[in-house]
Amino acid sequence: MNSQENDESPNKFEKLIKDLRDEKVLEEYKASRDNYKTSFLPNLLGGFLVWCGNVVYGREPSYLKFRAVEVIARVPYQSWASAAYTLLTIFYTDEAKAMRLGHVKKFSRLANDNETMHVVVISSIAKHEHKHVGVLRHTIIPMLFSFFYFWMSYCLFLVKREWSYELNYLFESHAFSQYSTFIKRHAEGLKNKPLENEFLKQYGRTNTNYYDFFLDVRSDEIVHRNSSIEKIEQLSDEEKEMNLWFIVLIVVLVWVVAKIF
Numbered sequence: 001m002n003s004q005e006n007d008e009s010p011n012k013f014e015k016l017i018k019d020l021r022d023e024k025v026l027e028e029y030k031a032s033r034d035n036y037k038t039s040f041l042p043n044l045l046g047g048f049l050v051w052c053g054n055v056v057y058g059r060e061p062s063y064l065k066f067r068a069v070e071v072i073a074r075v076p077y078q079s080w081a082s083a084a085y086t087l088l089t090i091f092y093t094d095e096a097k098a099m100r101l102g103h104v105k106k107f108s109r110l111a112n113d114n115e116t117m118h119v120v121v122i123s124s125i126a127k128h129e130h131k132h133v134g135v136l137r138h139t140i141i142p143m144l145f146s147f148f149y150f151w152m153s154y155c156l157f158l159v160k161r162e163w164s165y166e167l168n169y170l171f172e173s174h175a176f177s178q179y180s181t182f183i184k185r186h187a188e189g190l191k192n193k194p195l196e197n198e199f200l201k202q203y204g205r206t207n208t209n210y211y212d213f214f215l216d217v218r219s220d221e222i223v224h225r226n227s228s229i230e231k232i233e234q235l236s237d238e239e240k241e242m243n244l245w246f247i248v249l250i251v252v253l254v255w256v257v258a259k260i261f
C-alpha cells in the first residue's frame with residue numbers, strides 16, 4: 001500500500017482512497033507513519049503555521065476554516081514542482097537525477113489537483129452554509145499565508161528536501177485531525193446534507209452527501225501525510241545532504257531584496 005506508484009498514478013490513488021473508507025484499514029494505514037519524528041526546524045515552522053491558523057480561524061474545525069486550510073494546503077505541491085524545475089535547469093545533463101525529479105513532479109501534480117478539488121468544492125460548501133464570507137479573513141489572509149508557505153517550502157526543498165517533506169507531514173497531520181474531529185462531531189448532520197457539485201464530478205468523484213465527501217477528503221490528507229514520509233525514504237544519500245550552495249544563494253537574494261526595498 002505504501003509504494004511510490006500509489007501517489008503518482010491517479011487510478012491507484014483513487015483505489016487507495018476507496019480502501020481507506022474501511023475504518024480498520026484507515027487506522028492501520030495511519031498507524032504506519034504515526035511515530036515519525038520530525039526535525040527541529042520543520043517542527044518550529046509547522047507549529048507556527050498551525051498556531052497562526054488557530055488564532056485567525058479558531059481551534060475548532062469549521063467550513064470556513066477548511067476553506068482557508070485548503071487554499072494553503074495546495075502550496076507545498078506547487079513549490080515542490082517549481083523547485084524540481086529549478087533543479088532541472090541546473091542538472092539537466094544528469095539523466096538519473098532528471099528522472100528522480102520527474103517522480104517529484106508527477107506526485108506534486110496529482111496532489112495539487114487533489115487539493116484544488118478540495119478548495120473548489122469546500123468553497124462552494126462554505127458559500128452555501130455561510131451567506132457572508134469575509135474578504136480579508138477568508139480570501140486575503142489565506143493568500144498571504146500561501147505566499148509565505150510557498151517560499152518556505154521551496155527554499156527548504158532546495159536546501160534540505162527532507163525538511164520540506166516533514167513540514168508538509170505536519171500540516172497534513174493537522175488537516176487530517178481537523179477533518180476527523182469534524183466528521184465525528186457532525187456525522188448525522190453531514191449524512192443528511194446532499195452534495196451536488198460539477199467540479200467534483202469532473203474530478204472523478206461520485207460523493208452524493210457531505211459525509212461521504214469529507215470522509216474521502218480526510219483520507220486524501222492522510223495519504224498526503226504518509227506520502228511525504230515515503231518521499232523521504234526514497235531520497236538518495238546525496239539528496240539527503242544539506243545543500244550549502246543554496247543557503248548562500250538564498251541569503252544573497254534576501255540581502256539584495258532587502259537592499260532594494
Ligand SMILES: [Fe+2]
Binds near residue numbers: 115118221
Ligand atoms: Fe486538502
Ligand SMILES: [Fe+2]
Binds near residue numbers: 073115175220221224
Ligand atoms: Fe492534503
